[in-house]
Amino acid sequence: MRLPRLFRTTPFRLTLLFLALFAAAASAFLAYIYLATAGEATRRTDQNITREMRSLVAAYDRAGVDAVNQSLIERAASERPFLYLLMKPDGTRISGSIAESPLEDVRGAPSRASFSVTDYDAQGRLVKHPARGFQERLSGGEILFVGADVSEDQAYVVKIVRALWGAGALVIVLGLAGGLLVSRNVSRSMGALNDVVAAVRNGDFGARATVRGTRDEFDELSEGVNEMLDRLERSMAGHRHAGDAIAHDLRSPLTRLRARLETAYLDVEAGKGNAEEALGQALDDTDGVLKTFGAVLSIARLQAAGQAPDQVLFDPADLAADLAELYEPTCEDKGLEFDAELTRDLQVRGNREFLAQALANLLDNAVKYTPAGGAIMLRVRRRSSGEVEYSITDTGPGVPDEDRARVVERFVRLENSRSEPGSGLGLSLVAAVAEAHGGRLELSEGPGKVGEMGPGLRVALILPRPA
Amino acid sequence: MRILIVEDDLEAAEVMDRGLTEAGHECVRAPDGEDGLAASRAGEYDVMIVDRMMPRMDGVTMIQTIRREGDQTPVLFLSALGEINDRVEGLKAGGDDYLVKPYAFAELIARVEALSRRRETGSVQTMLRVGELEMDLIGRAVHRQGKEIDLQPREFQLLEFMMRHAGQSVTRTMLLEKVWEYHFDPQTNVIDVHISRLRSKIDKGFDKPMLQTVRGAGYRLDP
Numbered sequence: 001m002r003l004p005r006l007f008r009t010t011p012f013r014l015t016l017l018f019l020a021l022f023a024a025a026a027s028a029f030l031a032y033i034y035l036a037t038a039g040e041a042t043r044r045t046d047q048n049i050t051r052e053m054r055s056l057v058a059a060y061d062r063a064g065v066d067a068v069n070q071s072l073i074e075r076a077a078s079e080r081p082f083l084y085l086l087m088k089p090d091g092t093r094i095s096g097s098i099a100e101s102p103l104e105d106v107r108g109a110p111s112r113a114s115f116s117v118t119d120y121d122a123q124g125r126l127v128k129h130p131a132r133g134f135q136e137r138l139s140g141g142e143i144l145f146v147g148a149d150v151s152e153d154q155a156y157v158v159k160i161v162r163a164l165w166g167a168g169a170l171v172i173v174l175g176l177a178g179g180l181l182v183s184r185n186v187s188r189s190m191g192a193l194n195d196v197v198a199a200v201r202n203g204d205f206g207a208r209a210t211v212r213g214t215r216d217e218f219d220e221l222s223e224g225v226n227e228m229l230d231r232l233e234r235s236m237a238g239h240r241h242a243g244d245a246i247a248h249d250l251r252s253p254l255t256r257l258r259a260r261l262e263t264a265y266l267d268v269e270a271g272k273g274n275a276e277e278a279l280g281q282a283l284d285d286t287d288g289v290l291k292t293f294g295a296v297l298s299i300a301r302l303q304a305a306g307q308a309p310d311q312v313l314f315d316p317a318d319l320a321a322d323l324a325e326l327y328e329p330t331c332e333d334k335g336l337e338f339d340a341e342l343t344r345d346l347q348v349r350g351n352r353e354f355l356a357q358a359l360a361n362l363l364d365n366a367v368k369y370t371p372a373g374g375a376i377m378l379r380v381r382r383r384s385s386g387e388v389e390y391s392i393t394d395t396g397p398g399v400p401d402e403d404r405a406r407v408v409e410r411f412v413r414l415e416n417s418r419s420e421p422g423s424g425l426g427l428s429l430v431a432a433v434a435e436a437h438g439g440r441l442e443l444s445e446g447p448g449k450v451g452e453m454g455p456g457l458r459v460a461l462i463l464p465r466p467a
Numbered sequence: 468m469r470i471l472i473v474e475d476d477l478e479a480a481e482v483m484d485r486g487l488t489e490a491g492h493e494c495v496r497a498p499d500g501e502d503g504l505a506a507s508r509a510g511e512y513d514v515m516i517v518d519r520m521m522p523r524m525d526g527v528t529m530i531q532t533i534r535r536e537g538d539q540t541p542v543l544f545l546s547a548l549g550e551i552n553d554r555v556e557g558l559k560a561g562g563d564d565y566l567v568k569p570y571a572f573a574e575l576i577a578r579v580e581a582l583s584r585r586r587e588t589g590s591v592q593t594m595l596r597v598g599e600l601e602m603d604l605i606g607r608a609v610h611r612q613g614k615e616i617d618l619q620p621r622e623f624q625l626l627e628f629m630m631r632h633a634g635q636s637v638t639r640t641m642l643l644e645k646v647w648e649y650h651f652d653p654q655t656n657v658i659d660v661h662i663s664r665l666r667s668k669i670d671k672g673f674d675k676p677m678l679q680t681v682r683g684a685g686y687r688l689d690p
Contacts, residue, residue: 368655
């Protein structure tokens with residue numbers, strides 16, 4: 001037989017285990033309480049009996065058997081809760097409140113025992129009362145028995161035992177109920193997560209776990225799962241998009257390449273001399289295709305690795321200075337003012353090659369899109385957060401607000417830049433490099449519109465403070 | 468030069484062989500690492516071109532083996548677009564240069580010729596001479612026809628590299644790698660601009676231009 005689902009859940013099994021442990025602990029505790037209370041009642045009774053016995057023995061020693069007899073008669077008549085019996089050395093009764101000794105071996109005194117005495121209650125029914133008593137042989141040979149009715153104490157102990165049983169039952173019932181409640185709660189949360197996982201497994205990448213806002217570990221797990229699914233979905237969309245885009249971007253140069261080769265072939269066949277030029281063009285086209293391919297692969301590899309390899313600690317200004325030196329003549333040739341503002345003695349951890357490629361891509365873009373007469377500024381600084389920021393600001397046409405998130409995507413090229421050479425992968429690669437260093441890429445407006453210039457673009461590559 | 472080509476892609480090896488033979492070199496081919504190892508032990512070569520991924524024995528193992536045996540022949544590793552740190556691994560294994568497939572043939576020839584030259588200039592030089600051009604490596608001074616030419620530090624390094632490889636084509640990628648020591652791919656003509664500045668300093672005012680542009684390849688310094 002299969003148990004209902006709830007009883008198979010881990011929380012329920014844990015509940016049972018803890019309940020068993022708790023019940024064992026509670027039993028030990030209850031046993032201790034029982035021993036302490038019941039034992040205490042017996043000891044107190046015995047003490048009282050002993051005291052009574054001492055006082056009677058003292059009277060006997062002082063004034064003889066008649067004085068004890070007298071005293072017993074008086075005491076039995078009073079409201080004292082004791083039972084008395086004074087016997088001759090052979091065990092026959094002299095006086096007392098009971099007919100005969102409840103102790104078996106009358107002459108074997110001193111001894112003590114639990115026994116019961118019979119009595120009649122208010123309705124005249126015969127009842128048995130539990131009692132305890134001692135007997136002692138007095139110095140003259142007579143035997144004295146003193147006992148006490150312990151029915152009240154016993155009743156008290158019985159009450160305690162009953163209360164303990166009740167408490168035990170309550171503990172188990174409440175524990176079980178609480179366990180069921182907790183397991184139901186937990187298994188409901190787990191079930192919801194399982195449903196999400198099942199949905200994703202079946203191809204529904206839009207499925208998300210509910211975050212209830214309770215800030216517990218289920219919320220954390222749900223948030224983690226959702227974040228993971230978000231990333232997965234983005235990455236899959238990215239791959240799908242990249243696939244389409246590669247096909248799109250490679251199709252036109254490949255088509256051109258084929259046409260050129262075909263023309264060249266026909267020309268050569270016809271004995272015309274244009275083949276060399278066509279082949280040269282074909283080579284250039286091939287190089288373009290390979291460059292696009294290389295960039296796509298670099299991005300894919302960085303994203304797959306998650307973390308850029310071979311990271312070292314270095315001064316970010318050194319790298320920026322190298323690139324400034326590399327790009328400065330190009331800027332000057334194009335009639336651009338180039339300036340570098342490098343904060344020294346910072347430290348950053350990263351792969352120099354990838355970061356150099358990223359900065360080169362940003363500088364390439366700035367040079368490409370800034371018209372002559374404009375300016376480019378390369379800057380390294382420490383943010384107040386401790387992060388290191390490389391930024392490149394130009395006075396080109398900039399990127400409209402609504403397009404800034406989009407231009408980082410693969411192969412996205414804004415309409416007015418399609419005529420420029422390039423794969424449309426430059427910024428995507430920079431973003432991938434930033435991410436592989438635990439950093440990010442931020443695009444904002446440049447210095448603003450000045451005459452024909454601007455508003456410009458400011459691209460910041462932000463790297464985390466080295467640990 | 469005698470060149471050993473160790474490449475399992477027979478068609479690619481054939482194309483390489485043809486191109487290098489046309490450029491005046493003598494080529495020997497081996498289809499995998501084990502044959503390559505045997506060929507390298509049997510003969511003397513000026514340069515070896517070794518593919519990284521091959522059946523029977525891969526290129527890295529082959530080069531590690533010949534290096535252990537004391538063979539210092541310059542090695543150019545070829546690799547398909549692979550892992551990020553392929554280059555570092557290849558150089559660690561004993562390679563002298565690294566080229567990622569697919570490559571332009573001009574790049575391959577330029578790198579192969581640069582490797583062979585590297586071995587010839589083993590001794591420490593203090594003076595470089597190419598035609599009318601003289602470079603004093605100690606005094607950091609350059610003269611052409613006895614006239615001093617004032618160069619920026621980077622221009623000096625650039626010219627030094629060109630002079631050490633005089634008569635050979637050097638590609639833009641090689642210059643970026645060997646002079647700036649970066650391995651990336653600029654989309655703008657940054658290297659061309661540096662070369663044209665250098666050219667204006669060493670060729671301007673002289674009757675014969677020394678720094679040539681090689682179409683489809685890069686640059687060459689002629690005596």
